[in-house]
Structure formats: structure tokens, C-alpha cells
């Protein structure tokens with residue numbers, strides 16, 4: 623990695639906190655300055671302030687990382703640009719927010735031509751196993767692109783997308799979807815207990831299978847369908863179960879509809 627950037631992280635909640643934890647635990651941790659109302663969320667080696675007005679005025683971040691709710695972002699950026707003045711001149715914005723496009727964020731930061739890196743990470747970043755989609759606005763320099771890519775690669779896999787709107791599809795595929803996987807863990811655990819297993823045993827098995835299947839998908843090159851077929855003995859138990867799940871109106875339709883709903887909501891948030 624090039625010399626570590628200074629990050630000003632706005633918001634250290636679920637996503638900002640996951641990134642901060644991932645970065646602090648990474649091989650080349652960036653210098654982390656955090657603004658969050660809940661002061662207790664800062665991981666070790668970072669500096670935290672409760673609000674923009676507490677930040678030293680000579681702070682010169684390489685990246686302002688926006689991890690607050692989209693609705694709060696413009697006001698916070700306006701306040702930051704007034705507070706830091708010319709010290710914000712060369713900073714790029716790095717948004718992880720599901721909403722607010724590059725142009726809106728640049729404008730709120732006081733410069734229409736501000737470099738904006740829009741990303742869509744996910745909470746597995748907290749354990750270095752994240753997946754992030756990145757879009758670079760035309761103003762982002764080559765060295766900013768490299769720094770931002772390396773930064774997100776420290777907490778997982780990175781995909782760079784050519785169009786800003788592609789980030790909505792990234793939200794559907796990897797931003798929101800850890801929640802579906804956690805839901806699957808909940809449902810498997812519940813099904814196991816309903817079938818008579820002790821709850822702790824069911825919980826352990828459900829969590830372990832998702833980890834194991836995830837590790838195979840991560841470590842092996844085989845298509846997911848090949849891995850699925852390897853489990854599916856002809857006329858066996860898996861075939862019987864998949865007959866239910868793979869019926870068009872069950873998982874295929876549900877996953878398609880859920881993805882479309884995530885994209886619809888992302889469009890609403892994206893003004």
C-alpha cells in the first residue's frame with residue numbers, strides 16, 4: 623500500500639464501525655479520525671469527536687468517509703466544509719451510503735468539482751471478509767483511485783463498476799444480502815429446533831454450515847451449481863428439499879423480487 627491515508631470517518635455506527643474495526647485490524651491501518659455522537663464506538667488507535675465543531679480546524683483528511691444516514695449527509699458536509707475551510711480543499715469524499723449521488727455530495731461539500739468515490743461495502747468488512755463495489759467520479763485522480771481501492775481491499779474483495787447506477791445492483795447483490803444470509807441462519811436454527819434438535823446444537827450447525835459453504839465458495843473456483851450438485855445425491859434428501867426451494871415461485875422468484883425491491887429503494891434514496 624502507498625503511504626497510509628488519513629481518514630475522517632463521519633458516523634461510526636453499524637457500517638462505519640464495521641469498516642473502522644476492519645481497518646484497525648488490517649495489515650496497513652490508515653490514520654483514523656472519527657466523528658460520532660456515541661463516543662464509545664471508536665476502535666483502538668483512532669481519535670474520536672462527538673460532533674463536527676469539536677474537530678481541530680487544522681485537520682486535513684485525504685478522504686472524508688461518509689457512513690451516516692443519507693438524509694443527514696448534506697447538512698453534515700456543509701457544516702464540515704465551513705468548519706475546515708481551505709483544509710478540506712484537496713480531500714476526496716468516500717461515501718458508503720446507499721443514497722445520495724456524487725454530484726449532490728460534491729455540491730454539499732462546497733465544491734461541485736470535488737472528487738467523490740462512491741462505494742457499497744457490507745458488514746463482513748468487520749472481519750476482513752467484506753465485498754465492496756466502487757464507482758469513481760470523473761474528478762478522482764489516479765492516486766486517489768489506488769489509495770481508495772487498496773483501502774477497501776484491506777477489508778475484503780473489491781469490484782470497480784463503470785457507472786454510478788451500477789451501485790444499486792451492488793446493494794442488491796452484496797450490500798443488503800448479508801442480512802438474507804443471517805436470516806437463513808435464523809430460519810435453519812428454528813427449523814432444527816422444530817424438528818427436535820436442542821437449540822444450541824441447531825444454532826451451532828446452522829452457523830457452521832453457512833461458514834463452511836461460504837468458505838468453499840470463497841476458496842474454490844467451482845461454480846455454485848457444481849457445489850450444489852455435489853451435495854445432491856440422486857433421489858436423496860437434498861433433491862427432496864431442493865424440489866421445494868427451487869420451484870420458480872419459491873427461492874428464484876423471492877430472490878429476484880427482493881433484489882428488485884432493494885434497487886427500487888436505492889433509487890428513492892439516491893436524489
Ligand SMILES: NC(=O)C1=CN([C@@H]2O[C@H](COP(=O)(O)OP(=O)(O)OC[C@H]3O[C@@H](n4cnc5c(N)ncnc54)[C@H](OP(=O)(O)O)[C@@H]3O)[C@@H](O)[C@H]2O)C=CC1
Pocket residue numbers: 632633634635636637638639657658659660672673674688689690691692694698718719720721742743744745797798
Ligand atoms: N448497515 C449496513 O449493513 C450498511 C450500511 N450502509 C450505509 O451506511 C450508512 C450508515 O448506516 P448504519 O451504519 O447502518 O447506520 P447507523 O445509524 O448504525 O450509523 C450511523 C452513525 O452515525 C451517527 N451520526 C449520524 N449523524 C451524526 C451527526 N450529525 N453527528 C455525529 N454522529 C452522527 C449515528 O449516531 P445516532 O445513532 O446517535 O444518530 C450513528 O452512530 C447508511 O448510509 C447506509 O446506507 C452501507 C452498506 C451496508
Ligand SMILES: O=C(O)[C@@H]1CCC=N1
Pocket residue numbers: 720793797798
Ligand atoms: O439497508 C440499507 O439501506 C443499508 C444499505 C445496504 C445495507 N444496509
